[in-house]
Every structure is written in structure tokens, then in C-alpha cells.
Amino acid sequence: MESAIRGLVLDSNVLVAAERAKLTTPEVLRNIRASAAIGDAPIVISAMTVAELAHGIQRCADVEVAGGAARGLRVAWLGLCAYTWYAPAHFRRMLARALGTVRLDPRF
Secondary structure, three states, X not given: OOOOOOOEEEOHHHHHHHHHOOOOHHHHHHHHHHHHXXXXXXXXXXXXXXXXXXXXXXXXXXXXXXXXXXXXXXXHHHHHHHHHHHHHHHHHHHHHHHHOOOOOOOOO
């Protein structure tokens, strides 16, 4: 039976706990998928979570941890920016390809 869950939004406390446990991203995602029984539903973070993480990085006393986290956040932000630039064009191409197979009755 398919899961009724359509997606999962992670809160910052989950990500902070994972960082403190020194888990890698694949480990975190595997653990969440196994414990939440969400199947292949997307796992995302909200803009508020990103802001909370950025605030935590600024307040972090450990320079090495803060530097690594800041680099990771910058890479994630760059990925989001690139995606928002690329995704609409990709969606239009996919839609055009899918609609190319649609044949309507001329009388319609």
C-alpha cells in the first residue's frame, strides 16, 4: 500500500541533532525514511529552517564547525538558486514533450 504521506518537512532540531551525532546526510535520510515509513516521498527543509541554521552558524563558538557549516549552507543556497533558474525551463520541456502525445478530437 502506498504511503499517504506526500512529503516531509524537516525542522532544524532534526538537523542539529544529526550534526551533533556526526551523521552524514545519507545516514540522516536513511534513518528518517526507515523510522517515518515515508517511502519515496520527498524530504525538504523550509526557508525558516535555513534561516534558523544560518543563525546557529553565526552564534557557533567552534570556528571549525561554523566554517564547515557555513560552507555547506552556501553550497545548498547555490544549489537552490541554480534549481530555481533551471527548473522552470526543464518543466516546460517536459510538459511540451508530454503534450506532444495528446491528440484532441477536432470537434472538441
